[in-house]
Amino acid sequence: MQRRFPLSKIAGYLFVIISSLIMFVPFLTTIFNSLKTYKQYMQFPPEWLPDPVKWSNYTQVWEQANFSSYTMNSVIVAVLSVVGTLLSSSMVAFAFARLRFPFRDTLFMIVLGTMMIPGIVTIIPQFIIFKNLGLLDSLAPLWILEWLGQPFAIFLMRQAFLSIPKDYEEAAKLDGCNPLQIYWKVFLPMCKPSLATLAVFTFMGKWNEILAPIIYLISEEHFTLPIGILSLRGQYKTDDQLLVAGALISLIPILIVFLFAEKYFVEGSKTSGLK
């Protein structure tokens, strides 16, 4: 008779349970830290459990970091950036992957080369450009660049497009599709997992972005959430427990986006339509 729980299976489960606990403990510690008083947060060696449990940290951070007014700005920036990145970068990537034109590979290398330039170096020139465009102190500088193609996104999507067999392209051509239609009707739907990955990356990046909003925004009506949370930091005293609570609240939208995109990660294989 075969054993219902072979040893290897038990060992496998144990391994998974232990590793997930190891992953979960820092997260749990963060939750506990968000419920401490400043005094308890400052204790060393630190105590794990909050005592007393200060739920009011969450209401306090909600008010002090202006969550209700800054969330909308963050949503606008993140959503426009995601849409912009997905559209512009996938279009450029399609050209690099599937179209033939002079200097195609050289241009692609130049695009990749821009990834080597540290962002901090381009801040002042970019700031001056946005100043001349009259876009300072508006949300535009935070998302407009995403509509002009992002090198990493182009690279990711190009790889995805390259992995699609040429047969699809030819079949579409036979059916009378022009390149734009092939891109929109055939290639994009087949690259949903890559698009989902890119969407999650872009959303996370923009949702948590700090430097650009700090540099470009002046009026509070335009502030995004990370500025709200970071404004709790003081030069001489920072209520770290409030910062942690704020960070946890701002994590929720990222979780939602991730859960939404997750199904695409495991969705069917791209080559299933081939014989």
Place this chain on the structure above:
Amino acid sequence: MKKRRLLSTIGILGLLTAVLFTGCSSQPSITEGGQLELFLGYSSDPPTKKKMEEIIAKFQTSHPNIKIKTETAPYEDFYQKLTTQIAAGTAPDIWQSDGTKVFGFAQRGAIRDITDYVTKEINKDEVNGLEFNKDADGKYWGVPQGIQVGALFYNKDLFDKAGVSYPTADWTWDDLKAAAAKLTLDANGQNADDPAFDKNSVKQFGFTFFGSSRGAFNILKAYGGGVLDPTMTKSIIDSPENKKAVEWMADGMKRRLFPNPADLKAFQSNFKVFLSGASAMQIDIYAATTAMNGAELNYDVAPLPKGPDGKRFAPVIANSWVINKKANEQKVRAAQEWITYWTTSDEAQVEWTQVGEAIPVKKSVANSDKFLTNNTKPENKKVFLDSLAFAGTIDTNAVFAEWVKVFTDNLSELFMDKYGVEEYIAKTDQGIQKVLDDFFKK
């Protein structure tokens, strides 16, 4: 069908873009009501921001011709933003500058020389710290917004437990070290004077110092040494006085009376050692009282100890209002009105004192109950005012952050036993001189 959806999506995005683009044009300097708009920047956290807004509202009531538009962010972000804005020519007309950055802005041509205004309109007898913004040529570059002075903070509970008497104004740095030995405890509760003391399991340190205003600089000065000469362009690290002071520090580190850089890292934040009650004493500035009161510490302050020859030194940082060099005359006048209001009106000074972040710049308010109140700790707040008598800047110049980095990085290596005192002195002297020459000789 799908094509129509795509087109409508693009259409909506276009509309959104148009909506977001409107209202982005730069602000004119005269508002619709005929007021002059003054663009003012300051770094803040929630309590200081709230208070600053209240003071600005009061200023606008008494100065109906001026409307203040503000820009604020937490300390580091504020300066990051400001640096970009200065480069692009969009910096505020007036901003609150960290005291250590005033000469940096001045020597890079970002702020205005306000010597005329200061000498004619600010009464030196009424305002604290004006001289700290005067350069070697006698020019004034800023007017203090709030004063920070260093003192010796001590945890009364730890002193009581160890049966050691509290620090006094007569203490020398050697007295401090003797007390620190009694207050340094290992895991078994033995103090550092005990032969059974285990250096590898220190649970409580006697004395903490780190950084510039809270650090070794003050000890060098009390020993008669220092880092830069009065012109702020030459390193004077290589001196017998400095050597003695550095030996004093290195000895304390070896005996484990002071937390070394590795110990400080283990606490995640340098400040946490004292705040968590794991250190009996620390050099700190007045602003530290807000965190200490938040952590409900039972503490007080004493003047920083004397050097072997009786010399005293307390570090001072005069955070100041500075005016943008590019501001036009109208705005400069408005900015000066703001500075005069800030430094001379009881209203602004009393309000700002309540934040508890800085010593008031107006002497009459600093010497009143408003500042010396017993409602908040420390009890002995007068120590800060008394320390102004022997206070000096921490050799702030245009490359302050750069030389401090060389100074403290090398010190960390010395404290971690990477090299000895002589090598430290030689290496640091050379390193700091290079930083100075790179800026001043090019």
